[in-house]
Every structure is written in C-alpha cells, then in structure tokens.
Amino acid sequence: MNAVLQLASEGSFLLGGDAMWETSKIGFNFSFAPGLTKWMIVFWGVMLFMIVAGVIGVRKKALVPTGWQNFSEWAVGGLTNFFTKMIGPKLTKTFGPMLVTFFIFILLSNYSGMLPLNFSTEEGTLSLSNLQAPTSVFSVTAGFALIVFCCVHFAGFRENKLGYFKHLISPVVIMLPFSIIDEIVHPFTLALRLFGNIHGEETVVEQLGTLSVVTSGWVPACMEILGVLFGLIQALIFSLLAAIYISEAAEHE
Amino acid sequence: MDVNGFYALSAALAIGISTIGPGIGQGLASAKALEGMARQPEIIGDLRTNMLICLAMMEALAIYGLVFAFMLFGKIA
Numbered sequence: 001m002n003a004v005l006q007l008a009s010e011g012s013f014l015l016g017g018d019a020m021w022e023t024s025k026i027g028f029n030f031s032f033a034p035g036l037t038k039w040m041i042v043f044w045g046v047m048l049f050m051i052v053a054g055v056i057g058v059r060k061k062a063l064v065p066t067g068w069q070n071f072s073e074w075a076v077g078g079l080t081n082f083f084t085k086m087i088g089p090k091l092t093k094t095f096g097p098m099l100v101t102f103f104i105f106i107l108l109s110n111y112s113g114m115l116p117l118n119f120s121t122e123e124g125t126l127s128l129s130n131l132q133a134p135t136s137v138f139s140v141t142a143g144f145a146l147i148v149f150c151c152v153h154f155a156g157f158r159e160n161k162l163g164y165f166k167h168l169i170s171p172v173v174i175m176l177p178f179s180i181i182d183e184i185v186h187p188f189t190l191a192l193r194l195f196g197n198i199h200g201e202e203t204v205v206e207q208l209g210t211l212s213v214v215t216s217g218w219v220p221a222c223m224e225i226l227g228v229l230f231g232l233i234q235a236l237i238f239s240l241l242a243a244i245y246i247s248e249a250a251e252h253e
Numbered sequence: 254m255d256v257n258g259f260y261a262l263s264a265a266l267a268i269g270i271s272t273i274g275p276g277i278g279q280g281l282a283s284a285k286a287l288e289g290m291a292r293q294p295e296i297i298g299d300l301r302t303n304m305l306i307c308l309a310m311m312e313a314l315a316i317y318g319l320v321f322a323f324m325l326f327g328k329i330a
Contacts, residue, residue, distance in 0.1 A: 196316035
C-alpha cells in the first residue's frame with residue numbers, strides 16, 4: 001500500500017499535484033524562477049500529443065487518405081479554408097498554419113481541463129480531480145496574445161512598409177494616443193477573454209462540486225458538457241480575432 | 254463586517270454588475286442575428302461567424318468583471 005501511495009505521489013508531481021513551485025491562485029505570476037507547475041506538464045502533454053498526432057498523420061502519405069491521415073487532412077484543410085474565406089489566400093499562406101495551430105492547441109488545452117487525471121494523496125487517500133487546463137493560466141494566454149501582437153505588426157509592416165505607421169494618426173493626429181492604447185488593448189483583451197472564460201468555467205465546476213452532497217456529482221457534469229461547447233467557441237474566437245486583427249493591419253492604406 | 258466581508262461583497266458586485274450590460278447587449282445582438290438568419294438562410298454561415306465575433310467583443314466586458322472578481326476573491330484571507 002505504501003508503495004502505491006509513493007507511486008501516486010510521484011504521479012501527482014507529474015500529473016498536476018502540488019508542484020515544486022506553486023503559482024499564485026490565478027496565475028498572475030511573472031516570475032522567471034525555474035520550476036514546474038501543474039499546468040506546464042499539461043501544456044507539454046498537449047504539445048506532445050499534437051506532435052505525435054501530426055507525425056502519425058503524415059508518416060505514410062497515401063494519395064487516397066484513410067484513417068488518421070484522412071482526419072488530419074480534413075481538420076487542417078477545413079480550418080485553412082475557413083481562414084482563407086476570412087482573410088484571403090495571401091495572408092493565409094503566411095499566417096494560416098499559425099492560426100490553425102492556435103485553434104487546435106487552444107481546443108485541446110481547454111479540453112485537457114476535463115480529464116480526471118489529477119492524482120493527489122491528501123490525508124493518505126488517493127483522490128482524482130480534473131487537470132488544470134493550461135489556458136486557465138494568464139501567463140499562457142498572455143504568451144499567445146504576445147505572439148498574435150507580433151504577427152499583427154509583422155503583417156502590417158510587410159504589406160505596407162513604413163506607411164503602416166500612418167494608421168496611427170488617421171484620421172487626425174490627435175488620435176495617436178488612442179490608437180496606441182487600442183493596439184495594446186487588442187492583445188490584452190485577447191488574453192483576458194480566453195483566460196477569464198476557461199478559468200471561470202473551471203472555477204464554477206470546482207465550486208459546484210463542493211456545493212452539497214446531493215448535487216456534487218451530476219451538476220458539475222452538466223456544467224462540463226456546457227464546457228465542451230465553451231471550449232470550442234473560445235478556441236474559435238481566439239483564432240478568428242487573431243485572423244481579423246492580422247487582416248486589419250495588412251489592409252491599411 | 255470585517256475586511257474579508259468587504260472583499261467578498263465587492264467580488265460579488267464586480268461580477269454581478271458587469272454582467273448586466275453585456276447580457277442585454279448579447280441578447281440584442283443574437284436576436285437581430287437570428288432574425289437575419291431566418292430571413293436569409295443562405296448567409297447563415299457568414300452571419301454566425303460575425304455574430305460570434307460581436308458576442309466575443311461584448312463578452313470581454315463581463316470577463317473584465319470576472320477577472321476583477323477573481324482578484325478580489327484571492328485577497329480574502
């Protein structure tokens with residue numbers, strides 16, 4: 001029994017028990033101290049899953065795809081078509097892969113929060129709870145938004161060269177500070193929206209579970225079913241808004 | 254009421270008040286979008302995407318309140 005508990009506590013370190021370096025309650029932690037957190041392991045897990053799935057998808061390329069290759073081609077092709085309709089073929093050629101990756105990664109991250117793989121051994125009993133989704137940490141979503149921020153301005157510079165700066169002072173020069181605030185607020189809201197939605201949903205599920213003995217089982221389960229929909233919508237919204245910001249920056253006169 | 258009570262109350266007020274406006278706005282937006290979809294079923298796809306974008310923009314306001322509620326909630330000792 002002790003050996004099992006020992007294994008479980010090691011597993012708790014790997015799968016999201018107490019980490020060496022605890023984050024603050026909502027992850028507003030900008031420290032660069034080295035250390036592992038719960039969500040970092042999940043983050044790497046999602047990364048590994050995506051890499052393995054991608055490698056399996058293209059390992060044996062057949063002209064008539066079957067099985068996993070078929071599914072991957074359907075998913076990536078469908079999303080690329082969706083973004084092509086949204087921002088045009090030229091921008092999709094550069095930013096399409098990034099946007100598709102954002103969509104799939106955020107979707108998988110949101111859904112990873114529903115896996116009951118969080119082993120913990122509080123008071124000697126082994127208990128399972130949901131993993132912490134990486135997207136419910138502000139640092140992660142802020143990182144995503146930073147990538148989008150860089151891509152937006154890269155797209156603007158590439159399409160309009162130095163004329164890109166003109167959009168800051170159009171229609172009048174007085175708009176300059178407001179335009180700058182706008183440029184900063186866009187990625188900030190992008191990060192906050194994803195973080196707030198996923199973190200809020202996880203908190204609601206957690207709180208509903210502790211509400212009363214009668215409702216502790218099925219009420220959070222119902223909320224999780226709603227969470228499936230929310231996770232999909234948030235992944236879509238994030239990649240869609242990123243695409244729109246990029247196309248807006250690229251289309252400036 | 255001690256300080257913790259005020260933190261709890263302000264967290265509840267932050268999320269409670271900040272949902273009113275976006276709630277009304279999202280209701281109006283989706284009502285109009287559904288109306289448009291019913292009148293012109295051929296542009297349902299475009300309308301749905303645009304509606305989602307608009308809803309996300311409004312949702313951000315409520316999310317600000319939620320984030321502040323979390324921050325205040327974290328202050329409860």
